[in-house]
Each structure stands twice: as structure tokens, then as C-alpha cells.
Ligand code: UD1
């Protein structure tokens with residue numbers, strides 16, 4: 267494919283009212299600019315080039331290593347594209363221009379638009395949409411069905427303002443013709459900017475063919491200029507994601523109140539209740555139930571797992587585990603098959619082997635706990651001495667009595683029992699009983 271893209275992302279985005287550059291604001295979890303780059307990569311263009319200016323370092327931190335040119339001063343979209351003329355002076359193919367702030371575009375749209383551009387042999391093809399409310403967009407002005415130019419909102423007469431066909435800000439150009447026309451535009455307009463859209467008028471005057479590729483579903487062309495539009499874009503992406511998951515067999519109780527980021531996978535017949543947030547590289551198996559205000563980020567959850575009102579970060583959870591309500595798995599918790607973790611239990615960097623139960627009010631950090639061991643209510647691994655972290659190792663089939671403090675580093679064997687209320691500072695061998703608490707004293711008739 268002899269096609270490169272230029273992605274506009276140098277503008278200030280004043281209407282966003284934000285310290286951050288506009289294009290790194292996230293839509294359903296993904297920075298807008300990254301979303302656009304991914305779409306372009308997926309349609310197979312040979313190179314994506316960003317046009318950066320305002321806070322370019324911040325944007326580069328997000329997108330990583332990708333070719334870009336710099337627009338030092340933001341003098342308009344036409345001026346922005348001109349900055350790439352040197353880089354592309356020997357390039358003879360097509361250029362697709364996109365804006366970093368239109369995250370709802372679909373791959374299929376860009377593919378079909380480019381196909382039409384090739385088939386028609388047009389100099390320029392504009393992506394347009396018919397809008398109920400065209401306010402703010404450039405209007406496509408036509409005469410006898412043919413494009414004659416694009417007029418920006420600020421320049422529009424009352425008659426032009428009534429035109430409902432808008433410029434989506436995506437174009438296919440023949441590279442040479444684009445840069446040739448750009449050398450002829452000026453900034454004699456309301457904003458005093460060099461408008462890329464003026465290229466169209468020049469094309470037409472020179473008798474070149476300009477075509478539109480017009481969309482039915484016009485939400486796709488939404489340009490995010492404000493926080494309201496940012497929320498609208500996120501909502502649409504969530505809707506698309508949830509629909510795709512339902513099509514693949516996931517059950518939603520209330521899809522409008524379920525927040526699942528693009529990168530998340532969920533298996534068949536898993537039931538997702540309202541209030542659930544699934545983020546990052548999270549993978550959930552089949553036949554699970556995710557209930558209540560649960561947030562799961564960057565975690566792997568296997569099959570038939572039940573989770574209620576809990577937070578799970580960077581953890582692995584195997585088949586038939588039950589979690590919550592109100593549990594917190596912090597990074598590197600690994601819960602093997604049939605584990606149960608209940609109310610107010612926090613687990614960090616610990617492995618719980620098959621069938622371990624920690625039902626209530628417990629902190630397990632830097633610990634390994636053997637198969638079928640029971641962790642009593644209120645058990646705490648004291649893993650931190652103020653300076654360093656230490657490990658707690660517990661064998662299988664052991665029983666840790668309620669309110670035990672396990673002062674790490676410490677090791678407890680298999681089949682052992684720790685008496686309730688103990689502070690364990692020394693290793694406990696297998697098959698032993700360890701108790702460390704003061705003897706109960708009774709003073710008869712003391713109240714008198
Ligand atoms: C632009 C179009 C308008 C179209 C709309 C679609 C022009 C003149 N107008 O208007 O016809 O309907 O997009 O969403 O092109 N940018 C730069 N450098 C600049 C100015 C802008 O890189 O000097 C970038 C911005 O970062 C942004 C994109 O270009 O990603 C579009 O700029 P924006 O100010 O949002 O243009 P609109 O007013 O929305």
C-alpha cells in the first residue's frame with residue numbers, strides 16, 4: 267500500500283480546559299492518539315507520522331518511538347501539514363490526514379474510503395458525514411452535487427451554517443498535489459490561521475477531482491474538543507466493546523453501567539453485574555460471576571470464579587476461586603484453584619496454593635501458603651520491619667488461629683496449628699502446636 271498517514275496532534279486543545287495535551291486524554295482507557303495510531307496500523311499503512319507541537323514531550327512519552335515532525339507554532343492545520351513537506355519531498359504515493367482527536371473512526375471506514383480514493387483516482391477525497399447538529403465543524407459546500415470548498419464555522423454565512431454535511435477532518439490526498447496546493451494557501455480568515463481545508467478550494471479551482479466519502483453513522487466522525495465530547499466518545503467505545511462481548515457470549519445485567527476497556531477479554535457465559543470496571547490487560551475466563559463494585563486491572567482470572575465487590579490488581583486467579591465481598595488483591599497475588607478469600611482480606615505478592623481459605627480480616631504479604639491451610643480471622647503477616655520486607659512460609663493442611671501475628675521471616679510447617687492470639691516469631695515445625703500468649707487469669711468476685 268503506497269499510503270502514509272499524517273496525524274495532527276500539535277494543537278493546544280484550548281477547549282479541553284486541561285493541563286494535559288488534548289490527544290493523550292483517554293477514551294475508554296486508551297489515549298486518543300494511541301487509538302488513532304492503532305487503527306492506522308491495522309489498515310496496513312506503510313508509515314504513520316505525527317505532527318507534534320504543544321507539549322510534544324508529554325505526547326511522546328505516551329506513544330513511544332514513532333516518526334514525527336514538529337510544528338513549533340500552531341498556525342493552523344494547513345501550516346501543520348506543511349511541516350512534513352521536507353520529510354516527504356521525495357514521496358510520490360498517497361497521504362491520509364487524520365486528527366488525533368477523532369477516536370471513534372472505524373478501520374472499515376478508512377479502508378473503504380481509501381479504496382474509493384484509489385478507484386476514483388481523485389486528487390482529494392474528504393470523509394464527510396451528514397449531521398443533525400453540524401455546529402463547530404467545517405461545512406462541505408457543493409454546487410450541482412460537486413464539492414466546491416470547505417467553509418469553517420467561523421467563516422460561515424447563515425446559509426452555509428445550514429449545510430448539514432460536515433468535514434470529519436480525515437482526507438486522502440495525492441502527496442504531490444497536496445503540498446503543491448498548500449504552498450498557495452494563506453491566513454486571511456477569521457482565525458488568522460492556515461486552514462488545511464482551503465486546499466479543497468484550490469484543488470477545485472485548478473480543475474482537479476475532489477470526492478467525498480460520506481458516512482451514515484456520523485458519531486464516528488466526532489471530534490473531541492471538550493470534556494463533554496470526551497465522555498461521549500468513551501461512552502460510544504464502551505457500547506461497542508460491550509456489544510462485541512455480548513455477541514461473543516458474555517452476559518451483562520446492565521451494559522450501560524459496566525465499564526470494560528478495549529483490551530479486556532471475557533469468556534462465554536460469564537455474568538457481569540453493574541458497577542464492574544475491567545481495565546488494562548485483563549483476561550477473564552468463562553462461567554465467572556463478577557458482582558458489585560468490582561475493579562479488576564491487568565489480571566488473569568480463570569473459569570468459574572466468583573468475585574464480589576473487590577479490587578484486583580496485577581494478579582492471577584485460578585479456577586473456582588471465590589473472592590470477597592470487600593477483598594483486595596494487590597500486585598502478584600496468585601490464588602490457585604478453589605481458594606477462598608473473604609471479607610476485608612488484603613493479599614500482596616503471595617501465593618495461596620489449592621484450597622487455602624482466608625475468610626476474614628487478614629493481611630497476607632510476601633507469603634506462600636500451602637494447600638488447604640486455613641488462615642483464621644485477623645491473621646497478619648508482619649512482613650515489614652520499617653526498612654526491609656521478609657517472607658512468611660506456611661505449609662499445607664495447617665491451621666492459623668484467629669488474631670495471629672506471624673512476624674517474618676518465619677516458617678510454619680505442614681499440619682501445624684497456631685493457637686489464636688499468638689505472636690509467632692520463631693519457626694514452627696510440621697505437626698506441632700505453637701501458642702504464644704499470656705495465661706488467662708481469673709479473680710473470683712473481683713467486682714465486689
Ligand atoms: C478541523 C477542521 C474542520 C473539521 C474538524 C473536524 C480545519 C481548519 N478545520 O476543525 O473543518 O470539521 O477539524 O473535527 O482544519 N492542529 C495542529 N496544528 C495547528 C492546529 C491544529 O496540529 O496549528 C491539530 C489539533 O491538534 C487537532 C487537529 O489539528 O488534532 C484539528 O484541530 P482543531 O483545532 O480541533 O480543528 P477544528 O476546529 O476541530
Ligand code: CA
Nearest residue numbers: 367489490491
Ligand atoms: Ca477538532
